[in-house]
Amino acid sequence: MQAYRVQSVKEEAHSDGVWSVAWSKGSLITGSVDASIKIWKGEALENSQTFDGHRLGVISVVTEKSGKYACSSSMDSMIRVWDLSKGTAVNTIEAAPAWTLDFSPDGRFIATGSQVNKCHRSANTGSVNVYGVESGKIEQSFDIQKKTFILTVAYSPNGRYLAAGGQDGSVAIFDVATSVKTSLEGHSMSVRSVAFTTDSERLLTASDDKHINVYDVKQGALIKTLSGHGSFVLSLDVSPTGLTFASSSTDRQIKIWELSTLECIHTFEEHKDQVWDIAYDETGAKLASVSDDHSIRVYTCPTDTSK
Amino acid sequence: MSIQIPVRDSDEVVEVKISELPEEVDDVIGVLQAELAPLDIWIQFAIEYYKQNNEQNFEEIMNEANKIPQATIDEKYADQLDSRIRCLNILAGHYIEKSKMLKSSEKEMERDSFNTKATTLLNQAESIYHSHPSTFISRGVMYLQKSEFDRAETQFDTALVNDPKNIPAMLGRACVLYSRKEYNKSLELYKDVLKTLGSKKCPASVRLGLGLCHYQLGHVDKALACFNRVLQLSPSNVGAHIAIAIIELNRAVKLGEDVGAATEHIKKAVTSVHTAYQLDPNNSMALNHLSNHCFYRGDHEKVNKMSMSALHNTPMNEMKAESYYNLARVQHVQQSYQTAFSYYFRSSQLNKQYAPGLFGCGQLYLQKGDVDNAISSFRKVIEQDKDNYEANKILGSLYAQTKPNKPELALKHLRIAHAAFPKDEEVLIEIGQSERRDFQASLDAFLQAEVLIDKKIQNGQLEASAVPYQFYNNVACVSLKLGHVVKATHYLLKALQQVDMDESTIHDLLESKSPIHPEHATLVYNFSRILEEMKQTEKAKSLYVALAKQHPNYIECYLRLGIIHNEQGDLEKAIMWCNVASKIRPSDPTSLAIMGDIYLKHSHWSLAQKKFDQVLKLSNNDKKDIYALLAMGNMFIGGIRPDMMDPDKTDRHLQYASAQFERVLQIDKNNIYAALGLGAVLAERGYTNEAKDIFTKVRENHAIDNDSKLSAIPETWINLGHLNMVNRQYTNAAKLYENCLKKFYNFANVDVLMFLAKAEFESNKFDECEKILEKAIRLEPNRLVLWFNLAVTSHEHCLMILKDPKKNVTNSEKANRLLEASVRLFTFVSKASKADQKKEKAGTEKSFIVRMAKNYIQKVIQQTRNKANEHMESSKLEQEKTNRLKQQQLAAIEQRRELEDKMLAELEQKKKAEEEARKQRFQEQQDKLAALQEQWNDGKPDHQGSAAAAADQEQEYVDEDQAGGSTAAEKKKRKKKEKGEKTEKKKKRVKRDDSKKKRKQAEKKRAREAEDEEEAETPVDSGATSKKKRLKKKTSDEDEDDAGSDQNENPYESVRDDGVVVDAADGEEEVMFEDVNETTSKEEQSDESVKEQMVLDEE
Incomplete structure (x- = not known):
């Protein structure tokens, strides 16, 4: 039986806080407030490539399953699509201000929240814009109908839904095909991360209220509120095994939760500063975390059912 | 035994057996008077009566003795002066003793009458002979009796002047010292007495004194030995018995725990007291101690009796106080x-x-x-x-x-x-x-x-269930305050156990199954507090709700619910709960203060102020008042402050804030929070010096570090930061803001991040400032002012780079990148409220920022862009120039290398030629020498010959060089110049280390060779010096100056001393180098010639 443990540590991976992390074919991609994106290979986390191009801090880096592309957003109001094999930006999209991103499960689209609404130019309400990866143009837009800054978006693994969380605590799920919106009540403070379970049936939301809410997607109802973090919950990721999910927080902790019981089964406290992002690899056997302490950490996670 | 009365005018005596003293004292007195018996006989009779406890007869005889008419005395007793004084003293002493025996305070009159009688007698004694020691002693004793220690001392001292070893006087003095608590001196005196008398003759009373002194000095064992000795000598000494009792009692008290041993001591003490009591039923000390013992035995009747008796038998207040104490205790228990x-x-x-x-x-x-x-x-x-x-x-x-x-x-x-x-x-x-x-x-x-x-x-001394639950509850609370959650849980469970509760009862409560006793509700409340600390917020919430359902007046539950909901950002529910609390207990300012806080956190200033005003109305200048005032002060200084649109309003707010702080200072003039707040307001309003004063005072009186109590609230750090900002101590300010962020917010507080960014901005640390702003934006991207500030910072950063006179492409690129970023940001900001403009008033902060951003885009950016372009162009030009120069340099280096090779070859040749010449010269000299030796060989000692030969050789060497020509002065001048050039050359040699490796090696080789050359020179040099020395012996001192200048001008020294590398223009280098090479050979010559010249001068 495996246990949760630290596998690798890369101190000073960036010259400043690291804000985002994603896996692509066994490599890690990180984005930092130092404006750079770096690729890390192997257990030793060798820095194999650095992508410069963003002028300001990189807010989000995401990857798609084929491993061809990575996509990043920055405070300089740019979204860049990177060809990972060539190491070059294949597309640059102006999107002011783009926040966190998510690839559609088929890898063709990239969704991001925005304050600027392309559908209704007259209203200053938050919207979720979906860009074509190849075209670089807005292909679809969902209006959250609330005056809020959308901090996070997530596609459901089956591609049916797109969820968004806003700075005022609002959470909405859109039906991608019909654009029908379901609003979820429960948070009054910034929702910084949303994530669907692998079966696309439940939505997890992380908030500055220190709690994680678990919703039933179909019913649009709150199932449970999970206490445990001592400060803002910044990031969530569901393990591809479908058994657990992880949360990270300003309290420097990373918690592993069991989806069946909704209980916390493990806590890591390895970072010296807030943990901005976490990501499971494709197998769920590894979890990576990045923090304002400039470091990257990778943990091994048991993937069998007997925990 | 018998007393013999001499018969008047005869040798006969009347013999009276002491065992058969007549009952009728008059008979005796009659005989004594008739026979004009010597006074000693009178005394003998009196004392015998006294011994037989016939005080009356004693007194009568002594009285008669003292009443003998003056005429009779003059006639018959003139020679018995001593005895007469003795008579008076004995009776006086008796009265003093009698007065002493009257212990009860009620017999003051009688005591006085005895003392008067004694005084009369003593006056009489004095009138007979004014300085008889026994009179002084009697008086001393009387004063002692009356506790007039100073007067007593005078008497004893006078007695001792006449007779330093007068035992009674010494004892009297010891008593005085003892009464003055000068136990050491007293002890010395008693010891003196003991020595004077010899230990065998020493009376018990002296040993009692010794013992008491030892006791007072803490020498308990010695004291006890003394008292025991007293009892050996005088088993009926009451004082010794009591003293022993006291010692034993103290020992028992000290043992305390050890009950067995203590009892032993108490038994001993009681026995001693009893003995004392039997010996003297009226001894108050014994009575007091005994009654104390009776009190512990519970015999209250006896306590009362004995204490009363003790009271009546002592004139001493100390003793009476004890008796009253014993009496009081009985009443107390009853x-x-x-x-x-x-x-x-x-x-x-x-x-x-x-x-x-x-x-x-x-x-x-x-x-x-x-x-x-x-x-x-x-x-x-x-x-x-x-x-x-x-x-x-x-x-x-x-x-x-x-x-x-x-x-x-x-x-x-x-x-x-x-x-x-x-x-x-x-x-x-x-x-x-x-x-x-x-x-x-x-x-x-x-x-x-x-x-x-x-x-x-x-040990079974206490039932586990008898421990009050409050105790464990308190331990749990303190543990919680210290953050020891596990410990807190442990003790709270223990507390629950004391009242037959556990976690399951709490769960039952959640399901409203079992009611909780009101007294135990606090335990459940504390349990919920622990749950909160364990981040089990949801569980804690439901527990508070359940508890409040059962105990609706437990307002703390509502307040916690309010606080939790506030922390979760749910303002509505937070206020709702607080209102519930406030309705239940309208007079409690806590709920109002919490509501004020909540409104503050949500920036509802006017609502917050309303609540704090209510707090102030409720309280009367107590702590809560101060809290509200401080909160309001901080609110007006921190919360509302950044109102860019309306400076008047800002100033009003600041005035209001300062009024709050001043009110706090009126209530509590040492309130440091208020002082800091006031300082910050003053600073903000431009009263920099006043602010500085406060700041300094605070700094002097309170160490602001991580441990101080003051540092426990973030406002302290922030206000100190503001003060530092005003003082332009930006680095300090940044440090304070940073500590605040670290200590309280895990760097996740946008307001403080903004302060920090401002501090970094003011100290031109734009890189840091940008990063901090980006982090703030990451937290709250909807705050437009952050984006705007980031834009301004990038722009300023860009300008700073452009101002730098050192232009290069990297900098130009960076400036352009920054400019580009700031333009994007300004554009984003300028578009932010396009949609809102109609709805929002023109005066809002947002529209202000948008206007500012537009202004930047329209007016400022173009200028900056032009500058940036200029910069880029000049940078590029500069770069081209540098590239050209680099090529030139490379060519120059190549050329130089060739030249140097050539030069090396030349040098080599020259050296060879010189060597040849030198060899030749040497050979010539050798030949000469050989010839000379041959000439002088007959008879002259060897060493003389060789010395002369050496001198000769040198002489010749000099001569040869003198042929060189020019005057000494000229040569010196030239040499100086050449030396300077040589220095230059050397310096350059160091500079050129950026050339290629090959070049370096060549240079090294050259340098080595050059050094070799120099070394080759040295023998000549030292030869010259040695010769000079030898010459000096013959010549006068005036040469020394020359020698000094010679040393100073040594070129190698000067190179090493001044390590500065001269950065010569590249173009001239080559020429310079050539010059240097040319002069090298000349220099060698001139160097030598100068030295030789000097030698010549000396000669």
């Missing part, structure tokens, strides 16, 4: 508090230093509920006996419990009590409760108490 109090009071009045009496008073004041007087009584006890365990304990708890409580004072006394008796868990618990600031100390005390309690439980 709960006749009024009488008991009056006795205690009398006891404490009679002897203001008698701690037990004062203690009793304190106890009964407490009983009456008169805490102030109780405190003053216990304080008096402690004045007398500062380590008194009981008094310190009670005083400690009084200070802790009475209002306004004084935890500091309480702790002081409790700590003394604890030191006196460490095993009192009650004291430890009180300490734990009084330590309100140092939670760790509090917890430590509680844990020590727990150990003692557990021990008692183990």
Whole structure:
């Protein structure tokens, strides 16, 4: 039986806080407030490539399953699509201000929240814009109908839904095909991360209220509120095994939760500063975390059912 | 035995057997008078009567003796001066003794009459012979009796002047010293007496004195030995018996715990007291001690009797105080508090230093509920006996419990009590409760108490169930305050256990199954607090709700719910809960203050102010008042401050803030938070110097570090930061803001991040400033001002780079990148409220920012862009120039290398030629020498010959060089110039280390060779010097100057001394180098020639 443990540590991976992390074919991609994106290979986390191009801090880096592309957003109001094999930006999209991103499960689209609404130019309400990866143009837009800054978006693994969380605590799920919106009540403070379970049936939301809410997607109802973090919950990721999910927080902790019981089964406290992002690899056997302490950490996670 | 009375005018005597003294004293007196018996005979008779306890007869004989008419005395007793004085003194002494025996205070009159009689007699004695020692001693004793120690001392001293070894005087003086507590001196005197008398003759009373002194000096064992010796000599010495009793009692008290041994000592003490009592039923000391013993045996009747008797038998207040104390105690246990109090009071009045009496008073004041007087009584006890365990304990708890409580004072006394008796868990618990600031100390005390309690439980002295649940509850609370959640849980569960509750009862409560006793509700509440600390917020919430359902008046539950909801950002629910609390207890300002806080956090300034105003109306200048005032002050300085649109409004706010702080300072002039706040307001309003003053004062009086109490609130750090900003101490300000972020917010507070960014901006640390702003934006991207500030910062950063006169492409690129970023940001900001413009008023902060951003885009950016372009162009030009120069340089280096190779070859040749020449010269000289040697070979000693040859050789060498020509002065001048050039060359050699490796190696080689050359020179040089020295012996001192200048001008030295590398222009280098090479050879020559020239001068 495996246990949760630290596998690798890369101190000073960036010259400043690291804000985002994603896996692509066994490599890690990180984005930092130092404006750079770096690729890390192997257990030793060798820095194999650095992508410069963003002028300001990189807010989000995401990857798609084929491993061809990575996509990043920055405070300089740019979204860049990177060809990972060539190491070059294949597309640059102006999107002011783009926040966190998510690839559609088929890898063709990239969704991001925005304050600027392309559908209704007259209203200053938050919207979720979906860009074509190849075209670089807005292909679809969902209006959250609330005056809020959308901090996070997530596609459901089956591609049916797109969820968004806003700075005022609002959470909405859109039906991608019909654009029908379901609003979820429960948070009054910034929702910084949303994530669907692998079966696309439940939505997890992380908030500055220190709690994680678990919703039933179909019913649009709150199932449970999970206490445990001592400060803002910044990031969530569901393990591809479908058994657990992880949360990270300003309290420097990373918690592993069991989806069946909704209980916390493990806590890591390895970072010296807030943990901005976490990501499971494709197998769920590894979890990576990045923090304002400039470091990257990778943990091994048991993937069998007997925990 | 018998007394013989000489018959007048004959040799016969009348013999009276002492066993057959006549009953009728007149008969005796008649005979004595008739026969004109010597006074000694009178005395003998008197003393015999006295010994047979016939005081009356004694007195009569002595009286008659003293009444002998003057005429008779003049005629018959003139020669018996000594005896006459003795007669008077004996009777006086007797009266003094009689007065002493009258102990009761009621017999003051009688005592006085005896003293008067004694005084009359002593005056008579004095009139006969004014300086007889025994008269002085008698007087001294009388004064002692009357406790007039100073007068007594004078008498004894006078006696001792005449007779330094007068035993009674010495004893008297020892008594005086003892009464003055000069025990050491007293002891010395007693010892002196013992020595004078010899240990065999020494009376018991002297040993009693010794013993008492030893006792007072703490030599208990010695004291006991003395008293025992007294009893050997005089088994009926009451004083010794009592002294022994006291010693034994003290020993018993000291043993305390060891009951068996203590009992032994008490038994001994009681026996001694009993003996004393039997010997002298009227001895008050014995009576007091015995009654004390009876009190402990519970024989209250006897206590009363003996104490009364003691009271009547002593004139001494100290003794009476003890008797009253004993009487009081009986009344006290019998709960006749009024009488008991009056006795205690009398006891404490009679002897203001008698701690037990004062203690009793304190106890009964407490009983009456008169805490102030109780405190003053216990304080008096402690004045007398500062380590008194009981008094310190009670005083400690009084200070802790009475209002306004004084935890500091309480702790002081409790700590003394604890030191006196460490095993009192009650004291430890009180300490734990009084330590309100140092939670760790509090917890430590509680844990020590727990150990003692557990021990008692183990020993069966205490039932585990008898430990109050409050104790464990308190331990849990302190643990929680210290953040020891696990410990807190442990103790709270223990507390629950004491009231037959556990976690399951709490769960039952959640399901409204079982009611909770109101007294135990606090345990459930604390349990919820622990759950909160364990981040089990949801569970805690439901527990508060369940508890409040059962106990609707438990408003703390609602307040916690309010606070939790506020922390979760749910303003509506937070206020709702607080309102519930406020409705239930409208007079409690806490809920209002919390609501004020909540509104503050949500930036609802006017609502917050309303709540704080309500708080102020409710409270009367107490702590909560201060809290509200501070909160409002901080609100107006921090919260509303950044109103860019309306400076007047800002100033009004600042004035309002300063009014709040000033009010706090009126209530509590040492309130540091208010002082800091006021400082910050003054700073903000431009009163920089006043702000600085406050700042300095705060700094002087309070160390602002991580441990200080003051540093426990973020406002302290922020206000200090603001003050530093005003003082332009940006680095300090940044440090303070940063500490604040680290300590309180895990760097996740946008407001403080903004302050920090501002500090970095002001010190032109734009890189840092940008990063901080980006981090702030990451947290709250909807705050437009952050984006705007980031844009401005990038723009300023760009401008700073453009201003730098050093232009290069990297910098230009960076400037362009920054400009580009700032333009994007300005554009984004300028578009932010396009949609809103109609809705929002023109005066809002947002529209202001948008306008500013537009202004930047329209007016400023183009200028900057032009500058940036110019910069880029000049940078590029500069780069081209540099590239060209680099190529030139490379070519130059190549050329130079060739030249140097050539030069090296030349040098080599020259060297060879020189070597040849030198060899030739040497050969010539050798030949010459050989010739000379041959010439002188006949008869002359060897060494002489060789010395002369050497001198000759040198002479020749010089001569040869002299042919060189020019004058010494000229040569010197030239040499100086050449040396300078040589230095230049050397420096350059160092500079050129950036050339390629090959070049370096070549240079090294060259350098080595050059050095070789120099070395080759040195022998000549040293040869010259040695010669010079030899020459000096012959010549005068005036040469020294020359020698000095020679050393100073050594070129190699100067190169090494001045390590500065001259950065010559590249183009000239080559030429310079050539010059240098040319001069090298000349220099060598000239160098030598100068040296030779000097030698010549010396000659």
